[in-house]
Amino acid sequence: MKVLREIFGPIPGIGDASLYTITNSNGITLKVSDYGCTIQSLLVPDKNGKPGDVVLGFDKLEGYLQDHPYIGTIVGRYANRISNARFMLDGTEYRLVQNHGKNHLHGGAVGFDKVLWQASEFADKKGAGVSLEYVSHDMEEGYPGFLRVSVTYTLDDENQVCIDYQATTDKPTHLNLTNHSYFNLNEAAEEVYDHELMIASSRYVVTGRDLIPTGEIRSVEGSPLDFRIPKPIGKDIHEVEGGFDLCYVLEGDGKTTVLAARVVDPESGRCMETLTTEPGIQFYSSNFLAGITGKGGIPYRKHLALCLEAQHFPDTPNQPDFPSTLLHPGETYNQRTIYKFSNTQDSP
Numbered sequence: 001m002k003v004l005r006e007i008f009g010p011i012p013g014i015g016d017a018s019l020y021t022i023t024n025s026n027g028i029t030l031k032v033s034d035y036g037c038t039i040q041s042l043l044v045p046d047k048n049g050k051p052g053d054v055v056l057g058f059d060k061l062e063g064y065l066q067d068h069p070y071i072g073t074i075v076g077r078y079a080n081r082i083s084n085a086r087f088m089l090d091g092t093e094y095r096l097v098q099n100h101g102k103n104h105l106h107g108g109a110v111g112f113d114k115v116l117w118q119a120s121e122f123a124d125k126k127g128a129g130v131s132l133e134y135v136s137h138d139m140e141e142g143y144p145g146f147l148r149v150s151v152t153y154t155l156d157d158e159n160q161v162c163i164d165y166q167a168t169t170d171k172p173t174h175l176n177l178t179n180h181s182y183f184n185l186n187e188a189a190e191e192v193y194d195h196e197l198m199i200a201s202s203r204y205v206v207t208g209r210d211l212i213p214t215g216e217i218r219s220v221e222g223s224p225l226d227f228r229i230p231k232p233i234g235k236d237i238h239e240v241e242g243g244f245d246l247c248y249v250l251e252g253d254g255k256t257t258v259l260a261a262r263v264v265d266p267e268s269g270r271c272m273e274t275l276t277t278e279p280g281i282q283f284y285s286s287n288f289l290a291g292i293t294g295k296g297g298i299p300y301r302k303h304l305a306l307c308l309e310a311q312h313f314p315d316t317p318n319q320p321d322f323p324s325t326l327l328h329p330g331e332t333y334n335q336r337t338i339y340k341f342s343n344t345q346d347s348p
């Protein structure tokens, strides 16, 4: 396996962004850009062996330079919401950029999705990929600490796209990273209503106004949010206002990856499993997606894709009972999330 690099396009005032292409021996091709640490494209064979793109994105860099809802990017420093864009840490109040009403969403006005990362490619026996690094300065978007972040995308011959995250800080800070890919296993031919989804979770983080957690964790039992037994996403979506946008509680130990979700598209036969070390997974059915044109001229619209964002719970800095997102000097933040592909023709 090897990695090819090409110029993706110029970022005004900054320099060129690159696009890295990694192909495995089973016909999967992953493209990653250093702008926003973004998965730009992911070709996966269908049940007849025909490769097709399973993620939303843009053909050209310009698409990523416009305002867009984090399509394929890394989100940070804090994926999801922080209420009132503030938190207390060691007796000091930190005020973050308010970029979602009075709240803070996905790292602020210029989050990790809108910066150029330093990339280096690698290939070894286990797979090939790109490691990307970004240094976030003290008080960037309001967060304390000089933070060094690295994200490594690896594609292997087990058909896994593995995302490894690491970070260190020189001051206590909060950190919650994720990848915000929008998946449609049928090449965005139609809304994801027929995709069959299983989420290995019996509880979710209850939210109130503006999707801010109330602090309650509730059972999915008997509600349209219950995906423990696989069901088409469209089955109950209209019973949930706007569609699905919630964080499910996972039961891993934080060190080893556990199966969080499985999606099957019966038409193409493509299947994807999400495994993670994180305590939560946000299932978002692209409820707010609208008004942008994506790859191949496809109009991106509501419910065209699903995001399965492995992460800690929203608003943890203001919720003392949620698993902590604090990172201290001397510690290393670690996360591994895997998207693993197969198809209905594969033997189990």
Ligand code: GLA
Binding pocket: 069, 070, 080, 105, 211, 245, 246, 282, 284, 288, 307, 309
């Ligand atoms: C996340 C959130 C959604 C929305 C999208 C971006 O998945 O949970 O509410 O903010 O990102 O549009």
